[in-house]
Amino acid sequence: MTGRAATAARGPVTARERWARVLSVLGSLQGYIGLVLVVVFGIVSKGSTFFNSTNLTNAVGAFASRGILAVGETLVILTAGIDLSVGSMLGLASMVSAILLVYEGLPPILILPITMAVGVLMGLVNGVGTTVLRIQPFVMTLATLSIFRGVDRQLSDNVSVGTQVANTSGQLSPHSSQFQAFGTPGHNFHGVYYPVLALVVVVIVFQLVLSRTRFGRHVYAVGGNETAARLSGVNTLGVKIAVFTIAGLLAGFAGPIDAAYSASADPLAGQSFELDAIAAAVIGGASLAGGRGSVVGSLVGALILTLLDNVLGLNSVSDNLQLIIKGLIVIVAVVIQRPDLISSVAGFFRRSLHRPQPTGGAALGTAGPKEES
Amino acid sequence: MSPTQTAAADGSAAVAREVLSMRGIGKSFPGVRALEAVSLDVRAGQVHALLGENGAGKSTLMNVLSGGFVEYDGEIRIDGVPVAIHHPRDAKSLGIEMIHQELNLVQDLSIADNVFLGRELRTGRGTLDRPSMHARTRELLAGLGLILDPRRLVRRCKLAEQQLIEVAKALSQHVRVLVMDEPTSALADAEVRRLFDVIARLVDGGVAVIYISHRLEEIDKVADVVTVLRDGEQVGTVLQGSTSRSELIAMMVGRPMGELFPRPEHPPSATPCLRVSRLSADGDQAQGRAALHDVDVVVHEGEIVGLAGLMGAGRSELLQAIYGAAGRRVGGQITVGEKAYAPRSPAHGIGRHIAMVAEDRKGQSVVPGNTVRFNASLAALRRFAGWAGVDTKAERVAVGDVVTELRVRTPSLATDITTLSGGSQQKVVLARCLLTKPRVLLMDEPTRGIDVGAKAEIYALISDLAAQGTGILMASSELPELLAMCDRIVVLCEGRVTATLDRDEATQERILEAAMARQVVLDTTTSTESLARLIDSGDR
Numbered sequence: 043m044t045g046r047a048a049t050a051a052r053g054p055v056t057a058r059e060r061w062a063r064v065l066s067v068l069g070s071l072q073g074y075i076g077l078v079l080v081v082v083f084g085i086v087s088k089g090s091t092f093f094n095s096t097n098l099t100n101a102v103g104a105f106a107s108r109g110i111l112a113v114g115e116t117l118v119i120l121t122a123g124i125d126l127s128v129g130s131m132l133g134l135a136s137m138v139s140a141i142l143l144v145y146e147g148l149p150p151i152l153i154l155p156i157t158m159a160v161g162v163l164m165g166l167v168n169g170v171g172t173t174v175l176r177i178q179p180f181v182m183t184l185a186t187l188s189i190f191r192g193v194d195r196q197l198s199d200n201v202s203v204g205t206q207v208a209n210t211s212g213q214l215s216p217h218s219s220q221f222q223a224f225g226t227p228g229h230n231f232h233g234v235y236y237p238v239l240a241l242v243v244v245v246i247v248f249q250l251v252l253s254r255t256r257f258g259r260h261v262y263a264v265g266g267n268e269t270a271a272r273l274s275g276v277n278t279l280g281v282k283i284a285v286f287t288i289a290g291l292l293a294g295f296a297g298p299i300d301a302a303y304s305a306s307a308d309p310l311a312g313q314s315f316e317l318d319a320i321a322a323a324v325i326g327g328a329s330l331a332g333g334r335g336s337v338v339g340s341l342v343g344a345l346i347l348t349l350l351d352n353v354l355g356l357n358s359v360s361d362n363l364q365l366i367i368k369g370l371i372v373i374v375a376v377v378i379q380r381p382d383l384i385s386s387v388a389g390f391f392r393r394s395l396h397r398p399q400p401t402g403g404a405a406l407g408t409a410g411p412k413e414e415s
Numbered sequence: 416m417s418p419t420q421t422a423a424a425d426g427s428a429a430v431a432r433e434v435l436s437m438r439g440i441g442k443s444f445p446g447v448r449a450l451e452a453v454s455l456d457v458r459a460g461q462v463h464a465l466l467g468e469n470g471a472g473k474s475t476l477m478n479v480l481s482g483g484f485v486e487y488d489g490e491i492r493i494d495g496v497p498v499a500i501h502h503p504r505d506a507k508s509l510g511i512e513m514i515h516q517e518l519n520l521v522q523d524l525s526i527a528d529n530v531f532l533g534r535e536l537r538t539g540r541g542t543l544d545r546p547s548m549h550a551r552t553r554e555l556l557a558g559l560g561l562i563l564d565p566r567r568l569v570r571r572c573k574l575a576e577q578q579l580i581e582v583a584k585a586l587s588q589h590v591r592v593l594v595m596d597e598p599t600s601a602l603a604d605a606e607v608r609r610l611f612d613v614i615a616r617l618v619d620g621g622v623a624v625i626y627i628s629h630r631l632e633e634i635d636k637v638a639d640v641v642t643v644l645r646d647g648e649q650v651g652t653v654l655q656g657s658t659s660r661s662e663l664i665a666m667m668v669g670r671p672m673g674e675l676f677p678r679p680e681h682p683p684s685a686t687p688c689l690r691v692s693r694l695s696a697d698g699d700q701a702q703g704r705a706a707l708h709d710v711d712v713v714v715h716e717g718e719i720v721g722l723a724g725l726m727g728a729g730r731s732e733l734l735q736a737i738y739g740a741a742g743r744r745v746g747g748q749i750t751v752g753e754k755a756y757a758p759r760s761p762a763h764g765i766g767r768h769i770a771m772v773a774e775d776r777k778g779q780s781v782v783p784g785n786t787v788r789f790n791a792s793l794a795a796l797r798r799f800a801g802w803a804g805v806d807t808k809a810e811r812v813a814v815g816d817v818v819t820e821l822r823v824r825t826p827s828l829a830t831d832i833t834t835l836s837g838g839s840q841q842k843v844v845l846a847r848c849l850l851t852k853p854r855v856l857l858m859d860e861p862t863r864g865i866d867v868g869a870k871a872e873i874y875a876l877i878s879d880l881a882a883q884g885t886g887i888l889m890a891s892s893e894l895p896e897l898l899a900m901c902d903r904i905v906v907l908c909e910g911r912v913t914a915t916l917d918r919d920e921a922t923q924e925r926i927l928e929a930a931m932a933r934q935v936v937l938d939t940t941t942s943t944e945s946l947a948r949l950i951d952s953g954d955r
Contacts, residue, residue, distance in 0.1 A: 254804035256796040263793055266782035273740055273773055273780070274794035274847065275762035334784055 076325070076346050076375065084353040092356055098349075099235050100227060105348035106237030107132060107225075107296040107303065108315050109341065112322040113248050114165075114289030116340040119323050120252075121265045121282055122332025123172065123179035125289045129315035130190035131164045133308075135297025137194050140203035140307030143221050150221045150298070158294040164190060165290020169283030179286075187316070195309045202308040205301055225302030237299050241341075244292065249337040261285060265332025321368070322347055325375040346371065434459045434494060434623045435480075435511075435592050441488035442475055444837075444864075449475045452489070453649045455625075455642060457592060462614060462624045464638035464655070466631075468667055468892055472647040473627050474516075477594050480625075481513040482506035493591070510591035514581045514598060517703075520569045527552040527565035530584045555583040559613050574700055575606040582613060593617065594625045597726070599633060611637050630725070631660050632931065643667055664923060683718035683902055687750075688886040689737070689769075689855045690714075694747035696736050698729075698910065705729040707736065707910045710747070714855065714886040719877065721901035722890035723926050729910040730890035731774050734857045737888070738771040739764035751855060765794055770848035772841075774859035774890075780844045781832055788814050788828040790843050795850035817846045821876060838869025845876065856880060858889040862896065874900060894923045908932050 084092035091097065102109075111128045118125045135157040142148045142156060164186070171182040207218040214222065223229040225237050252258035263271035264281045272278050301307040326343030328335025347368065354364045435457040442450040450472045457463045465473045479487045482503040491498055493509050500506050506513070520529050527548045528535075536544040536551075552565035559579045569577060578598060585593055595614075599607045614624055614637055628634055634641060634655065641658070643650040643666040650666045658666075691712040698706030707729050714720045722730045736745040739758035749756045751767045758764055764771070773779035782790055791814045792799065799810040814828055823842040825835055832840055841861065848856060861877070862870045877900060881887055891897050897904055904921045906914040906929035914929035 250804070254807075256800055256805055259789065259793065259796055259805065262785060262789070263782050266785055267778075267780075269779045270773075270782050271793070273738075273761050273771065275760075275765040275851075276793070277760075277762060333782070 074342060076371070077342050077349070080346055080349045080353060084349065084356070087353065088356045092353060097352065097356075099238060101348050101352035102241070102345070103225070103227065103235050103237040103303070105318075105344055105351075106241040107300040107312075108318045109241045109322065109344040109348075110244050110292050110296040110299070111289075111315055112319040112326075112340045112344050113244050113337050114285075114292035115316070115319040116323045116326070116328055116335055116337050117248065117252075117261060117285040118179070118289050119265075119320070119328045119330060120261050120332060120335055121285050122268070122330075123282065123285065124183065124320070124330065125168060125286060126180065126183040126316050127164070127168060127186040127190055128289055128293050128319055129312040129317075130187045130194065131161055131290055131293035131312075132297050132300055132315055133310070133312035134164070134190050134194040134197075135161055135294040136301035136307040136311050137198050137203065137297075137309065139221075139298040140205050140301050141197065143205055143217060144203055144207055147217060149217050150224065153221070154295070154298060157297050158291055161290040161292070161294020161297070162287055163290070164293070165287040166283070168290065169286030172286065173279045173282050191313075198307070198309045200309050202306045204306040206305050221298070222302050222305070225299045226305060229302075237303065240295070240299060244295070245337055245341045248288075252337055257281070257284065262333055265334075267333070318344075318347065321372050325372060343375075432459060432494075433457065436492040436495070437476075437480065437489065438492070439489040440476060440479055440491075442479060442484060448647060450479070450487075450647045453644065453647075455652075457623045457625060459591075459621045459623050460618050461639045462618055462626050462637050464634045464641045465625060465627045465644065466634060466641055466663060466667060467644035468894070471644040471667075473644055474596060475647070476644070477513060477596060477625065477627065480506065480592075481511055481594060507588065510589050511594070512585035512588065512590050512592070513594040514578075514585055514596065516597040518577050518581055520577055520580060520584075522570040523568060525566045525568055526556070526563060526572070526580055529569055529580060530555065530565075530587050532584075534588070551587070552583070555587055556580075558586070558616075559583055560609055575602050578602060578606075578610070579613070582610075586617075590617075590622055592623045592625065594627070596627045598626075599628065599630065607633070630931070631663060631927075634663075635660070661924065664927060683881070684716040684884070686716050687713050688716045688752055689888065690748075690750040691733075691737060692748045694733070694736060694745060694749065696732060696741055696745045698732075703727075705732050705910050707732055707745075710907070710910070710912055712888065712905055712912075714888050716854075716884045716886055717881050718903070719881050719887045719889060719901045721897035721904040722888065722907060723894065723897055723904055724890075724907035724930050726892070727909075728907040728930065730907055731859050732910070733907070734771060734859050734888065734890055737764070737855075738769055738857055740771070765851050768852060768854040769857065770794070770851050770853035770855070771857040772844055772848055772859060772861050774863070776837070776840060776844060776864070780847075781840055783833045784831060786829045787818065787823070787825050787832055787835070787843055790832045791818065791828075791846040792850060794847050795852075798850070813850060814846070817849055818843070821846055821849075822872060836865075836869070838865040838872070841865055841869070841873065842876075845873070849880075853885060855886045855888070858887065860891055861889060862891070862893070870896075894926055897921075897926070898923065906930050 081093075111132060115125055115128055138160055139153050139157045142153045143150070148156075168179075168183055168186055171177045171186070172179045175182075177185075205218060205221055207215045209215045219229075223236055227235070230236070252261060260271065260276045260281045263274065263276055264278050268278055271281075297312075300311055304311065322343035323335060323340045324330070324343065325346055326335065326339030326341070328340065350367065350371065351364060354367065359367075433456050435455070437453070437455040440450055440453045440455075441448070453472065453476055455463070455465075455476070465476070467473050478484060480491065480500065482500045482505050485501050491500055493511075498505070498509055500509070500511075521532065524532070527545070530552050531548050536547045538544045549565040556563055556565070556579070559582060561576060561579050561583075563572065563576065569580065572580065598610060602610065611633075614626070618624060626634070626637060638655045640652060641655050641663065642652040643663065645667060653663075689712070691710060694707055694710045694712075696707045698704050705727050710729075710733055712720065712722075712733070722733065724730050732741070735741045737749060737758065739760045739762070741758070743757075743759060745758060749758065751769065754767075756767055761771075782793065788811065792810050795813075796805060796810075799806045799813070801809075811828060818825065818828065821842045823835075823846065824839045825843075832843055835843070845861075858877070862873055865873070874896075877887060877889070889897070889901065898921055901921075902918050904914075904916045904926060905912055906916065906926055908930055913932045914925065916925060916929075
């Protein structure tokens with residue numbers, strides 16, 4: 043660009059910067075805006091059929107196990123990793139919980155710690171594979187996605203295990219009835235629908251971990267600039283292993299919930315849940331490049347997904363159309379998040395409109411401004 | 416400041432026409448004016464050398480020419496016709512080719528595929544015309560004195576060969592202006608001579624060559640005209656041979672430095688706080704890491720020791736080895752205070768009260784998208800650990816104090832660090848180091864890419880730290896900075912200490928002389944070996 047054009051372009055810079063700032067604020071709020079829009083759409087189209095506590099609780103409860111997976115997924119994504127195996131880990135954990143309940147007769151109070159330990163073990167495998175063996179997270183967790191699913195199906199012999207165990211009098215056994223409180227609608231836990239409670243607690247705990255602890259800072263630092271983190275004394279390997287392990291732990295925690303919600307552990311339970319978890323994180327503002335996002339954001343993303351499902355269902359939109367809309371939401375969310383959206387679009391148009399085409403010498407002579415030589 | 420002496424170049428060689436004329440070129444980056452009104456005239460059949468210290472603006476100027484920037488000030492003419500260059504494509508279509516210092520070859524493609532990358536020859540059916548590409552590549556390589564199979568993977572070629580493959584790639588198109596950015600930094604003497612033969616032949620063929628280097632002995636041999644840049648300004652353009660080497664050095668480094676370096680006289684104590692003896696580490700050519708051989712350095716409390724040397728001399732590698740960033744690959748003894756210390760990791764170094772300001776602020780220091788507070792406290796979070804996580808109140812107080820002390824110009828502690836100027840970002844990085852309460856502060860190019868005002872402030876801070884008893888080991892490419900700030904200067908060349916100069920005996924000439932004391936026994940086998948080892952280990 044010539045001297046004259048450059049000075050001319052300097053005028054509107056401040057205006058453009060102001061735009062960029064407005065847009066970046068919008069970008070950080072867009073999750074909430076999207077959520078508000080979905081809720082408003084629900085109320086306008088279906089009124090109290092949509093906006094009552096039973097419907098909302100059911101909608102969120104149906105998504106709770108995936109929401110919990112999204113929290114672990116968010117931590118992994120914050121370090122610029124990805125975990126494709128969360129769905130398989132959830133499936134295996136739910137199968138383990140059902141087997142322990144039905145065949146071993148363990149009380150749920152023991153089942154939960156065991157499935158969480160199983161989850162930790164699986165997450166550790168992912169973490170060690172990506173750090174010590176230096177396998178890319180996508181590849182490592184793609185492999186374990188298959189492995190954990192295979193173990194799940196082998197354990198169950200490809201048959202789903204019902205978790206509602208009746209005793210001789212035809213009533214649910216005490217253990218089974220306690221277990222059902224983990225997820226069956228109507229079985230509340232101290233008056234609250236347990237899956238919703240679990241999701242909220244997990245979100246609060248991990249939001250605090252991210253924002254208040256050294257570990258949380260280190261997670262953001264590793265994702266934002268791994269070299270800088272390492273040079274600042276952060277144990278980057280340890281942080282990466284830890285986030286994968288937490289993702290496993292949360293999958294182990296969500297497994298029994300999913301089993302109780304479906305009243306059975308299906309060998310295919312949790313399939314493609316990883317995609318919902320990733321979508322929730324991304325809609326909630328997480329960047330797959332790492333360093334950006336939050337657990338609360340992912341919760342909002344999860345709520346958008348589930349409430350949209352709910353609203354579209356109430357309006358009897360077909361399943362196929364719902365899938366299409368869900369995908370479009372992801373695309374729109376990611377584009378809007380870009381802080382330089384307007385300026386880059388404007389810059390592109392400015393250049394392509396005003397730019398002389400340097401194809402040949404003769405044409406250039408006329409396009410370039412005349413200056414004293 | 417000084418008037419440009421372009422007239423000097425016009426006198427004799429007026430026969431050849433000007434292929435390229437750059438007038439009043441300027442370029443700003445956020446917080447820095449990188450180039451100011453630089454003009455350059457290059458004639459066909461001429462080698463025009465660009466000389467200057469690191470950060471003088473050579474690469475910026477050439478990036479303007481090769482289409483690396485969308486916006487810049489000034490005018491470029493090719494054969495007298497004004498042109499607009501906003502994209503590498505524009506430069507290429509005008510016959511401007513640039514060979515970057517870091518080679519731009521795809522390691523896992525064959526030589527021929529690299530040479531024709533993006534302009535592959537095709538047969539009538541639309542498939543790749545491999546035979547023609549191979550024949551043409553063989554021809555081009557032969558022209559450069561290389562006999563290599565065009566199907567060979569670039570990964571399997573020696574570094575010197577890769578350099579020449581880059582030249583072949585540039586020559587495969589119609590070239591009018593060829594820019595070479597430090598083409599010899601990875602080459603041994605014999606290979607340098609071969610490259611110079613190639614340049615001579617190109618020039619005979621009417622190509623204009625712009626040659627960037629800070630090795631004066633090479634410029635003696637190869638250049639016709641020399642333009643010297645300093646701090647983004649043009650100091651002068653002279654005919655090679657009309658100016659002595661020392662005059663060129665003076666043009667490169669001479670600058671008013673009176674009030675820039677506030678270094679009050681104070682004697683450093685006799686207590687050593689860092690002692691490094693016989694430190695050695697393996698290099699890695701593929702990753703551009705220099706080897707270190709038996710390096711001895713002592714830093715006393717309150718002393719500022721400078722590390723001088725050319726690019727690739729091992730300055731950064733030495734600092735990283737001491738800090739622990741090189742892991743356990745380091746041999747030799749290090750003593751911090753009284754205790755022996757075998758560095759394992761940066762965390763280990765920080766634990767021993769060593770801090771480091773890394774060379775590449777953007778790549779190695781700043782965590783983008785996070786606040787000033789986040790960035791400043793990152794290395795010292797352990798200090799603020801409370802029962803419920805980080806004690807943000809204590810953190811805010813401590814960071815606020817050091818940010819005020821360093822006079823970081825930021826609207827608040829919650830400001831995104833990437834919105835600050837380069838100088839302020841560097842001060843935040845310094846704050847991160849100071850919060851760990853270091854006894855030894857390692858600094859790698861602490862003032863690179865920041866403006867003069869911020870530089871002066873950072874110099875003042877370094878002096879204050881030394882006065883408080885911190886031992887400082889500072890690597891820099893800017894000789895005036897080292898000469899003014901340091902009590903002692905250690906000069907490295909190819910991983911060896913070639914001189915240790917006290918404050919009163921150090922001069923720019925002596926430093927440059929020691930920095931260029933290259934060992935003649937440079938062999939190419941080491942590079943092949945390390946490359947082969949790399950391939951065997953399957954590493955990337």
